[in-house]
Amino acid sequence: MAVITKDELSKSVAEEPSMMTGSTPPKGWMETPVQFKPGNYAYPTKVDKLEYLDSQQGVSFPNARVWNPEDEDWKLPANWKEIIINGLADRLDRFRSLKIFMDCCVRCGACADKCHFFLGTGDPKNMPVMRAELLRSVYRKEFTLAGKLLGKMAGGREMTAGVLKEWFMYAYQCTECRRCSVFCPYGIDTAEITMMLRELLHMVGCGINWAMEPVSNSNRTGNHMGLTPQAFKGNVDFLCEDVESLTGVKVNPTFNRKGAEVLFITPSADVFAEPGLFTCMGYLLLFEAIGLDYTWSTYASEGGNFGLFTSNEMMKKLNGKMYAEAERLGVKWILGGECGHMWRVIHQYMDTMNGPADFLEVPKSPATGTVFENAASTKMVHISEFTADLIKHGKIKLDKSRNAHVKATFHDSCNPARAMGMLEEPRYILDNVLEDWHEMPADTIREKTFCCGSGTALNTDEIMELRMRSGLPRANAVKHVYDQHAINTLACVCAIDRATLSTLMSYWVPEVEVAGVSELVGNALVIEGENRQELTEGLRTLV
């Protein structure tokens, strides 16, 4: 599909009538049905993927069928309405967050212009409060006295096929980034609501393939790319060769090795595609530099948990591999690579879902002796925490001049920032590996950081225009530092970011490339016995 040009899109965002540019739709939102057109929705899940997942223990993805969002008839199961209402009742019973978020919103609008989807599309239903109202209106009608008695007057409405379509549209125009939650006086987290919407949609077989296929791959092969063990190992081996030819350092990672001290798990994109590959080379060099006793696993070969974007149960099922493998291999603790939502799952869900990990030890850095008390229960440490600790204790030698070609800014990924509170560690690392880096404007970083616009499985080409719109706030802030400081690199600690921001930058700010923080560490590392070439572009240099 031809993607709208940057000039056209720029004009459209800034000038065409939308609620961002100052026009109000003539009709109320309940009277405005959604319209599916090529390009504004992600494709439904393929039948075989859904059937495979439905056959798995503990999860349910029923009603697989071929259907098309553009069709009038979605071929819903006959009792679909009942399924949805019962599903909602069940979730209200299981999640206090849902009840509170349904009942407490005062529609003050503080969240309205905080969402990157709203900023880029100007579509009123992309205001976080509206996104929640799509569900809340049905909740009111079915579960509250006022809604039952007064109906529309109390903001309640019937569950109809039109409402379901609306849910599908707007549940997949939210990257669950939680930026809106920061500004809400009650901390209402629209991500929680979107997650519920997606779960409900799955109950009637309405999911998107870009979420479900990676989930299905992760379940079967261990990683979302569907890499078999030999492909996975082959890719890492290939990177080792690159590392050796660039730096003269021979690295020999092991796979599925029992008795290693540390199990290392990173998003599989890091071994699969640029620019993640360079980040992966950074990890390999770092571990070599400190002589870490670690192993990769081909079975638990995915850090990113696409289950988070589908259902609670699926998230648990995929996450369970990390502990299962750590136990099988008899490692002491787990080290995790750079990934946003992977860390949301590890930080906020893993221990609850799949703990206690009492077969592991509280992580202790073998190089510095630092005990990571903050991971005392999950036994899983973030690579940025680990690296920052190494630097602080002077355990690695860094030469900033080797990053002379890099003028960077730093993108806080939504999840590490808003779900973990990891803000300083990557910055500390950047301070130590770069001569020069600049922050984006204060309203767009740290807890106020803007999403890449394509997280939660929206990183798919059929919605490219939507992605370029929703990524605009992030890109615009990068453009600002680019204009002021001529930066050429956008550093981040997330694999989805590395994929989506690369696309986003090549569209909006083509002069800027995307790099993982560990790549910049790898660039700067001075390793004993190395025989490093003149690398004008660090680990990216072609030799």
Added chain:
Amino acid sequence: MKYLFPLVAVIVLARIAWVGSTIPGMQYVFGVDVPYAALILFIGGFCWRVIYWAKSPVPFKIPTTCGQGQSMPWVKRDKLEAPMNTAEVAGRMFMEIVFFRSLWRNTKAGIQPGPVLTYKSTRWLWLFGILFHYSMLIILLRHLRLFVEPVPFLISALDAFDGLMLNPTPELSLYVTDGLILLGLLALLLRRFLLRPVRYISLANDYFPLFLLIGIVTTGISMRYFLRSGVDIIAIKRLLVGLATFKPEITTEIAPIFYSHLFLVSCLLAYFPFSKLMHMGGVFLSPTRNMANDSRMKRHINPWNPDIKPHSYAGYEDEFREDMVEQGIPVDKELPEKADD
């Protein structure tokens, strides 16, 4: 329509009490029966709703962190925005509830040709919210003097402070908060009319409480400053003290404006638990704000944690064993001996 119906509803409610209270015998209904019924609905409904919420567990620890979390000792962490323990959580909640911390953070986004996105701090909502809520709190406390005898010193001091000390025109004995609450309410209402996005998202049940509160405030103000004839403060106090001590009596005729005021207050009380006004209770229970960000340090228990096992390693190895052996990746179970042929 969205605002017309609530507006009319509030006017009608005020009229009902106004006219109704002039019918002989009905003063008791509006002065005693209705307020008691409203109070029962309020307390009962409030408890019911909080219990309804509390019945659902909080399966996961999902705080929104708005600052640096716990890490290594040398990384300076933000105790209030990424709290680690109960005391810090209490601190965060205090900032939210007492100072509306999250609204203080508010920004307003804009788009200029380019496109260039801009963000600037905007604290109007914070200001109007604070004006309204705090004025209401003080007014509520002030009203206590009508319910108790003798009036506690703190209440009369507050009363004097609000009415006299702060007042630029003490001879009129205007309450500062009467003006401020009206200002706050009107500004909040104006926001709903003027700000496009807010107008679009507003429902009838956003306008209704605003009109109701404005009705309460205006009837209250009118009674005190403009329609004083027939408003016998002694009789009112006798009625209210009677209500508070469960020995209600109506001694003298009181002017209808008083019953309008009281009836609107009763409506608010009765409406409260079944509406968004319950944010007053909900703000304490929001899991994104009232939980410590220590989920990697301390295990949080989900009472309904389902029994779900990952796709097993054994199943995985069965599928890929040959490849793994070929690549020299260790396996748990060796390949079966090749049958000689």
